[in-house]
Amino acid sequence: MGTSLIDLRGQGFWARDPLVESLLALLVVELEPEVAAHPWLDPVLDWWTVQAIGGFGGCIAPDLDRQLNAPDRVELVAEAARRIPSRIASDEVVTVDDPRFSARAGRLWESGAWNRPQSLGPWLRRVADTFVELLDGDLHAPIRWALFVYEDHTAFLDAPSGTDAVG
Numbered sequence: 048m049g050t051s052l053i054d055l056r057g058q059g060f061w062a063r064d065p066l067v068e069s070l071l072a073l074l075v076v077e078l079e080p081e082v083a084a085h086p087w088l089d090p091v092l093d094w095w096t097v098q099a100i101g102g103f104g105g106c107i108a109p110d111l112d113r114q115l116n117a118p119d120r121v122e123l124v125a126e127a128a129r130r131i132p133s134r135i136a137s138d139e140v141v142t143v144d145d146p147r148f149s150a151r152a153g154r155l156w157e158s159g160a161w162n163r164p165q166s167l168g169p170w171l172r173r174v175a176d177t178f179v180e181l182l183d184g185d186l187h188a189p190i191r192w193a194l195f196v197y198e199d200h201t202a203f204l205d206a207p208s209g210t211d212a213v214g
Contacts, residue, residue: 049105050195053178055112058186060194060201066174067107068164070131071099072143077127079147085123096151100161125182131175135168177201
């Protein structure tokens with residue numbers, strides 16, 4: 048199982064691919080109703096859907112710097128991301144099979160043979176919370192420090208000495 052980087056403006060974290068796929072899929076579900084009012088979202092949601100269903104082991108690319116290139120875009124996505132943790136049951140497996148996500152995935156992946164994002168709730172909630180911290184500017188984790196969000200903890204792999212290396 049690979050890991051992929053979620054980063055914005057030089058800050059970021061690494062997480063297991065199924066968690067990143069599930070997070071992106073849930074963002075698509077949360078943001079789909081906003082597309083009419085914010086047309087810029089449509090290609091962003093297409094991009095995130097492909098990243099969520101493509102099975103790109105170890106190289107999922109949310110591409111936040113390109114997709115969220117203005118403060119109002121970051122805030123809209125952060126608002127949606129804040130709703131995700133409370134919708135995840137504490138100990139269940141989360142499978143993203145919402146019709147809004149499925150319709151977009153089916154349109155983009157015409158063969159119909161695409162992965163349904165799935166991960167454990169507690170782990171996904173941890174990644175979603177860290178994602179919100181990133182968007183809010185509260186995650187102080189330069190990419191070079193390699194912050195990994197694991198299933199039950201976070202850890203810097205290459206932080207300067209004296210940095211709190213485990214969370």
